[in-house]
Amino acid sequence: MNRVTLRKTLISCALLGGALLLAIVSMSLLGSERLPARDSLCALASLGTSACGLTPDQFDILFQIRLPRILLAAAVGGSLATAGAGYQALLRNPLAEPYLLGISNGAAVGTMIALVFFGAIEWVRPLLAFSGALAATFAVYRLARGRAGATPERLILAGVIVTTFLSSVIVFVTTLMDATRIRSFTFWLLGDLSGTSKALLPVAITVTILGALVLTLHARSLNLLMLGERDAFDLGVEVGRVRVVVFLVASLLVGSSVAASGSVGYVGLVVPHLARLSLGSDNRISIPAAALGGALFVIVADTVARTIIAPRELPVGAITALIGAPLFIYLLKRV
Amino acid sequence: MNPLLEARNLSVAYDHRMAVADLTLTLNAGEIMAIIGPNGAGKSTLLRALNGQIPKTSGVITLDGQPLERLNRRTISRHIAVVAQEAELRFPVTVLEFVLGGRFAWATHAGWGWETERDLEIANAVLQETELTELSARLMNELSGGERQRALMARALATEAPILLLDEPTANLDLSHQATLLTLVRKRCDEHQSAALVVTHDINLAAQFANNITLMKQGRAVHSGTPREVLRPELLQEVFEVRVLVDAHPITGGPRVTPLINHG
Numbered sequence: 001m002n003r004v005t006l007r008k009t010l011i012s013c014a015l016l017g018g019a020l021l022l023a024i025v026s027m028s029l030l031g032s033e034r035l036p037a038r039d040s041l042c043a044l045a046s047l048g049t050s051a052c053g054l055t056p057d058q059f060d061i062l063f064q065i066r067l068p069r070i071l072l073a074a075a076v077g078g079s080l081a082t083a084g085a086g087y088q089a090l091l092r093n094p095l096a097e098p099y100l101l102g103i104s105n106g107a108a109v110g111t112m113i114a115l116v117f118f119g120a121i122e123w124v125r126p127l128l129a130f131s132g133a134l135a136a137t138f139a140v141y142r143l144a145r146g147r148a149g150a151t152p153e154r155l156i157l158a159g160v161i162v163t164t165f166l167s168s169v170i171v172f173v174t175t176l177m178d179a180t181r182i183r184s185f186t187f188w189l190l191g192d193l194s195g196t197s198k199a200l201l202p203v204a205i206t207v208t209i210l211g212a213l214v215l216t217l218h219a220r221s222l223n224l225l226m227l228g229e230r231d232a233f234d235l236g237v238e239v240g241r242v243r244v245v246v247f248l249v250a251s252l253l254v255g256s257s258v259a260a261s262g263s264v265g266y267v268g269l270v271v272p273h274l275a276r277l278s279l280g281s282d283n284r285i286s287i288p289a290a291a292l293g294g295a296l297f298v299i300v301a302d303t304v305a306r307t308i309i310a311p312r313e314l315p316v317g318a319i320t321a322l323i324g325a326p327l328f329i330y331l332l333k334r335v
Numbered sequence: 336m337n338p339l340l341e342a343r344n345l346s347v348a349y350d351h352r353m354a355v356a357d358l359t360l361t362l363n364a365g366e367i368m369a370i371i372g373p374n375g376a377g378k379s380t381l382l383r384a385l386n387g388q389i390p391k392t393s394g395v396i397t398l399d400g401q402p403l404e405r406l407n408r409r410t411i412s413r414h415i416a417v418v419a420q421e422a423e424l425r426f427p428v429t430v431l432e433f434v435l436g437g438r439f440a441w442a443t444h445a446g447w448g449w450e451t452e453r454d455l456e457i458a459n460a461v462l463q464e465t466e467l468t469e470l471s472a473r474l475m476n477e478l479s480g481g482e483r484q485r486a487l488m489a490r491a492l493a494t495e496a497p498i499l500l501l502d503e504p505t506a507n508l509d510l511s512h513q514a515t516l517l518t519l520v521r522k523r524c525d526e527h528q529s530a531a532l533v534v535t536h537d538i539n540l541a542a543q544f545a546n547n548i549t550l551m552k553q554g555r556a557v558h559s560g561t562p563r564e565v566l567r568p569e570l571l572q573e574v575f576e577v578r579v580l581v582d583a584h585p586i587t588g589g590p591r592v593t594p595l596i597n598h599g
Contacts (some may be wrong), residue, residue: 003431006449023494093425190576218446224436226426235494236440268531281426284447 004282012279014251016292023296024074027303028066032310035062036069068201073302073316075204076193076261077271079253081294084268085275085287087137088248089222090243091144092229093155095331098133098254099154102162107251107258108189109166111327112173114259115287121201130255136162137251191264191317193302201258207256211249212291218242219283226281264298264317266324271297271302273327291329308331336426337400338363339530340385340415340498340510342373345394347377347384347554354380356554357394362498364528367520369541371534372551373575378534382500382550385532386415398498418500424476425583430486434458437493458493464519465489479506488516499523499531513537517544540590542566542584550574566590574575 007147025044029035035058042052043062051059063137087096087103098104110132111125118124143158169188174182181215188195215222225231233239257264275289301319340362349354350451354377362368370378383389383394384486387403396403398414406414416437438454443549450458458528462468467486484507491499521544523529541548542562549559552574558565571579571592578595 003429003450088426104428127416216447220403220439220442220448222447223432224439227424227428227433227436231436233408234386234412234415234417234419235436235490236409238408242446274426280432281428284449 004280004285009285009288010278012285013288013292016289016296020074020292020296020299020334023039023069023299024070027299028062028070030303030307030308031061031066033058033061044200062144068198069302069306070299072160072201072204072260073193073298075201075208075296076096076257076264077209077267077296077301078212078291079257080264080293081271081290081297082208082215082287083250084294085174085283085290086215086222086246086253087268088272089226089283090246090250091141091155092226093151094276095155095269095328097266097269097328098250098265099263100163100269101136101138101140101159102166103133103140103251104258104263104265105163105166105170107141107255108132108263109173110255111259112170112281116176118175122197123203126200126203126256126259129259130252133251133254133258134247136166137247141247159162161276165305187315188262190315191262191320193261194306194313194316197260200256204256204260207252208291208295211253212288214245214249216284216287216291218245222246222283222287223281226283234259236249262315265321266328267298267320268292269331270320270324270327273331336364336442339399340532341395341397341536343395343397345381345384345396346392347380347389348392349380349389352560353392353554355384358530358551358554358556360549360556360559362530362532364497365524366478366547367524367531367545368427368547368549369533369545370549370551371538371541372557373534376551377554379502380554382417382419382502382532382534384561386500387411387588409440412494412496414496415498416494416496416498417500417502418487418491418504420431420506422455424474424525427474427476429471430467430473430475430489431462432460432471433475433486434462434467434489434493437461437490440494457495458489462490464492481509484508485512485516488519492519496584497527497529499529501533503534503536505535505537513540520544538566538571542589542591544585562590564598566592 029037029040043050043054047298048063050306080120084097088094107129110128113130114125140162143161144155174185221237223238224235227244229239270288271294272286275286275293279285279289302316305314305316306318338361343359345355345358346353372378384391398406416418435450435458438450442448462471465488467485467489470482475486504516508516511594517540520531525532545562547560548562548565550557550565550570557574558570566581568579568581580593580595581590584591
């Protein structure tokens with residue numbers, strides 16, 4: 001593996017960015033309602049200022065339903081993959097993943113409390129989701145951390161404990177909801193983008209971009225942190241400060257994505273792993289690559305989820321787990 | 336001239352006991368000092384306190400005349416490099432990337448930025464010194480224990496820090512590499528006006544390479560001086576609680592220590 005340079009990073013990110021743009025455009029043409037490709041591309045190119053021959057219904061499907069959903073998928077994927085890369089450096093373990101560690105569950109509890117008690121006020125949801133994610137991150141970190149960082153065994157056990165504990169909290173909160181909402185809730189818990197909220201989309205996109213940027217700007221510190229907290233300290237990393245930054249940023253990323261779409265699993269495992277496999281472990285390249293790749297991954301997964309049994313839909317989390325779980329087993333045998 | 340590193344009346348409480356008690360030591364340019372003593376004597380704690388990793392309870396640590404607590408982390412790391420036991424690696428990192436980690440404290444920005452040409456030159460030079468040039472593109476977890484230990488040494492040298500703190504640096508090394516490693520440390524100290532503090536259990540290696548030896552027991556410096564002054568049977572017997580034979584090394588003429596077990 002060649003050493004990572006700025007040039008290599010920029011080229012990789014430009015290629016991934018191009019692929020992402022291509023996916024956003026092409027996946028918006030796919031769905032149970034066929035849209036004429038040429039007219040749709042023309043309308044997309046005009047950024048919605050011109051209908052280009054699409055009927056008003058088709059125009060609404062494209063701009064009111066599909067595009068927001070695809071953009072949310074991008075934000076959720078980018079968030080979760082970036083958070084995964086952050087947790088992996090922090091816990092020194094490639095198996096760290098927000099869903100498997102129970103951190104998504106923490107955010108879910110926060111979101112549910114917001115829904116039950118502050119149902120009408122949408123911005124409370126990401127706020128409480130962030131608090132939930134932060135609390136769960138802290139719990140996992142304290143439970144998993146041993147003398148040599150988090151060993152795989154400790155990490156997975158800590159994740160199981162936090163996940164099961166929070167699952168029972170979720171069940172408890174669910175009993176407070178009225179019966180009609182429970183079904184859509186079960187879907188949401190598995191990770192579901194069908195209920196895309198207009199208000200949360202800009203929040204999710206902003207948090208994703210800022211989060212990925214902040215973590216990328218700490219990439220050199222994270223490279224050393226990945227080798228061990230003591231080593232990093234000896235070499236000049238302000239370990240305490242960087243740790244707090246990763247804690248906050250990763251929890252924010254998980255919080256905003258769970259508030260918008262529930263717990264989409266395994267994205268934070270699959271994508272950073274592929275990024276490291278193809279580009280190396282240097283976080284200066286693997287974090288931005290994971291952010292872009294995560295967006296791409298969830299867009300494609302969600303397109304599969306909404307088209308494979310059309311007109312019915314699967315929760316996107318079912319698709320990502322189908323890909324992620326086997327990879328997890330493979331990684332578990334290697335670390 | 337200021338000593339490179341100085342500790343005066345240093346005490347460190349650790350796990351509810353005094354791991355280091357009222358210890359004074361001075362490390363001058365060009366000097367290798369070995370710290371020896373039984374397990375649990377506080378040797379490693381001393382190293383970590385000198386590096387600012389464990390807070391001291393009382394006493395003064397000065398780095399080049401300046402109190403340690405007034406310096407920020409990156410400044411300290413430009414002055415002190417540590418070679419400790421290797422941590423387990425769970426991510427694929429090449430030897431070159433690993434060694435370049437030693438240049439972190441010199442970067443203009445703490446988190447972002449790229450290695451300069453000079454960083455690369457230094458990394459390549461230390462890889463050569465540690466005989467790792469051919470392995471530079473290999474992954475760290477493909478190396479043998481001895482090769483990894485050399486990579487740790489290379490990374491410490493890449494920091495260009497004038498003070499090296501070595502914690503059992505030869506523990507994983509075979510005979511020939513033990514000597515190579517300490518020759519490297521010796522060369523560094525002679526040529527760059529550097530100094531090294533070496534915690535070791537290998538008393539004879541210490542006798543061969545160190546200018547001075549500090550004998551520690553229960554957190555205290557029992558005795559400090561040249562190998563000849565410190566490696567005396569009655570002192571060693573008192574500290575290690577084992578009978579020892581000290582005779583002259585057949586080649587160097589320095590002291591040679593052999594523990595006597597069940598030989599009357």
